[in-house]
Amino acid sequence: MKTFFKILLVGALAVAADAREIKLLNVSYDPTRELYQDYNAAFAKYWQAKTGNNVVVAQSHGGSGKQAQSVINGLEADVVTLALAYDIDAIARQAQLLPADWQKRLPHNSTPYTSTIVFLVRKGNPKHIKDWDDVVRTNVVVVTPNPKTSGGARWNYLAAWAYALDKYGHDDAKARDFVKQLFKNVPVLDSGARGSTTTFAERGIGDVLLAWENEAYLASKQFGADKFDIVTPSLSILAEPPVAVVDKMAKKHGTTDVAQAYVEYLYSDEGQDIAGRNFYRPRDAKVAAKYASQFSPVKLVTVDEVFGGWQKAQKTHFADNGVFDQIFQP
């Protein structure tokens, strides 16, 4: 009788151990839909050729801060590809889903591509918006997402602040007034960058959209080059959206190897080329040179240089009762 039960148990487990499709969840920020649509197809093909296994990558998109909070609250991401390092730091700090030194695990501080902030204006630039000074004019309506939820919006805000510091000799008070005036011109705050693109491009609201560079080019391509112009300001910020494996979730799902390969493949020639095709600035010098002509030259500053890093910038400007809460009245 005991032998019978042993056979029963072994047999049942053997039947249950059939092959399964590998599923990954990539929780990303708002404007990366097209990038990861292309990238996921390429990675699946690569992984199939390498291992013979099928991998299906599901995507979740939204404002970077919101997405990070979702992962902290239990959304079981195998990988995160967010707008700024601070949001992934929050996941490591609050939910301990990956180590605190996650950013060192991949090249270029785990940032396989970069971007910056530019202006998307109506065709012909009827309001003659050339630089940040024009964005704060009282007769200009500005579209930008909510810095409390959107990573892109935080880049926008910091880019404006950096310009003002440069203009006013690092006078924080004047920079604050400058950004305050900017947000007085903002009638609608979307939760994410893609929402702001919808507001500007589809709903026809505003004179200028402060946008990720890739989002601006994508909008121009999608809606027609006869609808919009892209204006590159004299100074902008180097936006470095990082990627990471969410260790605990990948381990739980048994997808650690695939997830690691997924983020690493972003640095491959094909991954870099896909980034360039989608209007991100590749890290690889050879691929960057290939796509250099599609970008306008711009003086770039970094968060570390101007603001002392994301931890400090977040705490000063975007935390509850920070500068943004003080200057923006809905």
Place this chain on the structure above:
Amino acid sequence: MKLNQLLLVSFAGLQFILPALAADETATNSTGAAQAEIPAYTAGGGTAQSGEAAEIEALKKELRELGQQVQTLQQQRDLDQQTNAATATGQIQDLDQKVRILGRQRELDQEAAVAAAKAAPKLTVGSSGFTAMSADSNFVFSLKGVLQVDSRTFFNDTAIKNNDGFLLRRARPIFQGTVDRDFDFRFTPDFGGSTVQIFDAYGNYRYQPWAQLRVGKFKTPEGLEQLQEDVNTSFNERSLVTDLVPNRDVGIQLWGDIHGGVLSYAAGIFNGVGDAQNSANAAVENEVEFAGRLFVQPFKNSDLAPLQGLGLGVAGTSQNGTSNPRDLPSTTGGTLPGYATDGQQQFFAYNPSNGVVAASGEHWRLSPQAYYYYGPLSLLGEYAISDQEVRSTFNGARADLHNTAWEISGGWVLTGEKASFAGITPLHPFDPHNGQWGALQVVGRYAELDIDNSAFPVFADPVRSASAAQAWSAGLNWYLNKNLRINASFSHTTFTGGGGAGTVAPAIVTRQPENVFFTRVQLSF
């Protein structure tokens, strides 16, 4: 003076001046010859002509000035019109932007409201009970319940005094739920009997549907009819087969449903209980009981509709226990361990003339089982063996008793609903105002239980205990809705052996066939 008025005056003035000038020209030209300058001085008329010429010059000058004024006024009017148009266009554009902004703000507010609704916990009250669920469904708490009010009326059993009447067969609140998505729990006390009992109290970890781990008190994976939910059985009481299988026990079990239930398995380790026993929630000896079950529904996911409801399986238990009365069958209907009829009256007891009987040694069970459901048709059959080593405390005699039972039951839903192991849901719930009466099912069953002859006389008194029982039953089940059900059935049980002198069960029971009419009103949610 307003522009329009000035223009009118100017035009009016021109009306007079121009004809005058033309008349002057006409008069001047009336001779038809080219007019030469007439010298200013003529005899007696030179001063009058120069006066007229001056007047004409003055009028011409005034006319030129008026013309310039008109032109200026026209230009100003055009400019004003352009300015007004531009202002109006600008105002329209501003209004358009404001409308668009308001529209977009409303869109965003609606999106935020939808997101907030998604994040809000949900509370539902319905035919499945009361359920509270977190927004992400990782935490669920449900309150369900079962209330069964029965009546039993026995016929031709005048010697038995206290078996007719109503009883609260089951009164069970069921607390169940999920924590952290993968961990389920269930707690079921029962207030229906004379004492409060715990029937279910377990936690279950769902790693995958095919790999789950259950710990606590729950039904041993053995008898098919026993495993059916109490609210879904065809009759008030389960058949004689259920006499030979365990009820609930405390233990740990690995189990799962593979490919959506095509194959179900369970393998567990339990304290071990006697036939039909409900565990007393603690071990009574060191030896554990192994239990396992395999059940296949090979056509469940196929396109062969007539075979989708076919299920076959086999289950078994094994324990090598020491001497312990809890390892013997339940005392239902009597004072000693034994087996009971459909009417819950004991027809067999381990009641030797001398001493008592103890379970001692190996106890194993085996139960091949099957069911078939197709449309309104339901069929269920199982065979059970309970092989028990026993010992007499009187003389130490031992025996290996091989008790067996089998049953076949069937049903037909007269109103056409589909029958299933998980019950019947009326297509037209009871609503007499609209001519709806629920679902009606006829059911029938035949069962036998046979006691090993080796039990007699050392371990059971053949005068009082029957060596076999045969029972047939027929009934009608009325499903008013998903929650309310009314049963009526009749069971007739005959016995082999027993029926001798005695004033208590089993003698008093086996003296005549048992004829019992059941009714039940069942509320479940």
